[in-house]
Amino acid sequence: MPTYKLTYFNVKGRAEPTRYMFALAGVDYEDERIGGDKWKALKSTLPLGQMPLLYVDGKVFPQSNAIHRYVASELGFYGDTALERLEVDVIMETGLELSPKVAGIFAESDDAKKAELKKQLKEEHIPKTLEKLEKLLKENNGGKGWFVRDKITVADIGVFNMFFDFLPVVLGEQIDLSKFACVKGVIDRLAAEPKIKNWIDTRPKTTM
Ligand SMILES: N[C@@H](CCC(=O)N[C@@H](CS)C(=O)NCC(=O)O)C(=O)O
Structure with a gap:
């Protein structure tokens, strides 16, 4: 299993479905919540300048619905066919x-x-x-x-x-x-x- 880090503001918002799936599957991940100066510094370095982000073995991915579908697919919440x-x-x-x-x-x-x-x-x-x-x-x-x-x-x-x-x-x-x-x-x-x-x-x- 890869290592996962989910990075978002300290809100449920667009990250919560993925957090629910990690919880339901009992999968360990880093639930990183950032704001303030850290966000200002991070924004310009991001693929699309927005969050949430999923890091899979250190590689970063934006777009919440793509993240939900990927995590669902990896953890068995996206159907079998x-x-x-x-x-x-x-x-x-x-x-x-x-x-x-x-x-x-x-x-x-x-x-x-x-x-x-x-x-x-x-x-x-x-x-x-x-x-x-x-x-x-x-x-x-x-x-x-x-x-x-x-x-x-x-x-x-x-x-x-x-x-x-x-x-x-x-x-x-x-x-x-x-x-x-x-x-x-x-x-x-x-x-x-x-x-x-x-x-x-x-x-x-x-x-x-
Ligand atoms: N289509 C993107 C939209 C991402 C988005 O709008 N993110 C907002 C937070 S919910 C954001 O990063 N806002 C700060 C900014 O744009 O500077 C997704 O679903 O992930």
């Missing part, structure tokens, strides 16, 4: 459809417009995405298990991270999953997985 990987990607891309909506909120400086975008996110975009995810989930084992076949994949972890960690921070409230029982089941079961629970209980406490 090309078709399963396609299924995983369908779920991940469906969840990620929310990202531009959230980016729009972060980019908006006018308070009233920001509030309107948050309202749209909460009342339109999130329910629409949850409806799609619920439908896709029900196509596998009637929605009673994980998103793809019978194993936890990065699809489950990505959805978990989006609705458990990320969107509650954006909206300042928990996401209402009451109409999406199958997706809620995935999130509740992942939160209760002993290694995930242990990571949540022991990880650095951060606001986002």
Whole structure:
């Protein structure tokens, strides 16, 4: 197994799905969190000037979703066949459809417009995405298990991270999953997985 170092700001953000996979697989890695002057010095040396970064045996790689997929593939969270990987990607891309909506909120400086975008996110975009995810989930084992076949994949972890960690921070409230029982089941079961629970209980406490 290679040595891994994950470098990011001291937030969950774009690094957390990979941290969850390391936790779930029980793989040792260096969880490097940087900021301030260290970040200023590092930025100009980076492949794309941004984080997160994954160092694999000392070689550095940017782009969070590429990192998640690589780690998933290495640690057994990316399906066993090309078709399963396609299924995983369908779920991940469906969840990620929310990202531009959230980016729009972060980019908006006018308070009233920001509030309107948050309202749209909460009342339109999130329910629409949850409806799609619920439908896709029900196509596998009637929605009673994980998103793809019978194993936890990065699809489950990505959805978990989006609705458990990320969107509650954006909206300042928990996401209402009451109409999406199958997706809620995935999130509740992942939160209760002993290694995930242990990571949540022991990880650095951060606001986002
Ligand atoms: N597409 C990239 C985006 C990376 C990105 O936007 N990183 C932000 C933090 S979440 C960053 O490094 N911001 C500091 C900067 O750009 O100077 C990814 O998914 O990794």
